Amino acid sequence: WLIWTGKVWEWDMGGVRIAKLAKKTTRNIYREAADELDDDMRKELVKHARATERQVRLDAMIKSAESEPGIAVSLADLDANHWLLNVGNGTIGLRTGVLKPHDRADMITEILPIDHDAEATSAEWDTFLYRIFNDNSDLIAYIQRALGYSITGDQSEQAFFFCYGSGFNGKSTLLNACRLVVGNYATQVPPTAFMVDKTRRGGPDEAIASLKNKRLVCSTELEDGQRLSVSLVKRMTGGEPLWCEHKFERGYNFQPTHKLWLSGNHEPVITDTT
Structure with a gap:
């Protein structure tokens, strides 16, 4: 899995972060139950949340997400633009020298550990x-x-x-x-x-x-x-x-x-x- 940090797509080594997101989904079901006014519906939501937080259900949730539209990408789609350079405060177009905001659509998995300063x-x-x-x-x-x-x-x-x-x-x-x-x-x-x-x-x-x-x-x-x-x-x-x-x-x-x-x-x- 790849996780968007707001600046770069990072590999989720070991699936730790995607597992946390799955557990967050379960907690959201509990929150939904807490806000539900209908007693019967609230009980059903709690029952669903308890079933969902079982490890086998969490694993199934993650597995199911893999086939969702827009989730799977080809390795060839990653870092495909060889004239972009990702830095701390944006992404530089190396042909133009223009610094633009980070964009998840660029599918960049690398980043420099510094900000760009054109006047430095x-x-x-x-x-x-x-x-x-x-x-x-x-x-x-x-x-x-x-x-x-x-x-x-x-x-x-x-x-x-x-x-x-x-x-x-x-x-x-x-x-x-x-x-x-x-x-x-x-x-x-x-x-x-x-x-x-x-x-x-x-x-x-x-x-x-x-x-x-x-x-x-x-x-x-x-x-x-x-x-x-x-x-x-x-x-x-x-x-x-x-x-x-x-x-x-x-x-x-x-x-x-x-x-x-x-x-x-x-x-x-x-x-x-x-």
Whole structure:
């Protein structure tokens, strides 16, 4: 089940909140009985409420609700607009920059942990960027565009980004800061997920499954000599649907929305440059 919070659709893990709503329905029947003036009708309502609050009846109520018109949705309907970004005080249209009120019809299941402020500035952040990029304003402008592109769900550029350099030069700080700001739209995966692994078999790949609905995907601390799985990276950045599966669950395809950001003190080995 998904529950609308007023800002975002949240997954009801374990069905806890839908169970509370079912119990609330029972309490409403009791309230209706309390307001009923007719004695016979009041007794019938109380009898109905007592029967309804039994666990088997509550479970049946929830099960019955699943088939009600407008309740069931397809996974493809969720987060379908890749140019919307949900924040604390509204939803930003990334093509226009316009902030609009939260709308349940957008079917968004992710949200940033911050409010949007179009006039916000940060001298400390600017100083950090100029320090780690050696006052190269052109490079800074490129990085800012790349990070801006990374918060969209668009994959038309078919690109991934690799931050390379010696230790303690700001790579991880940059990506960690961006990942924290982007909140649930971001995730971090181990670099081995994108490297050639001769021991990997055809079983469920949890790393790929974790990318669904993400925008910014970070992977840090590549080890010396690791060989990039070019075919896998092409699949992850090509814009085509990805197949994934969780252990003990049925697999499915999803439309990728993420941009990969790798970083490390060592360059990965790339044997295919086509």
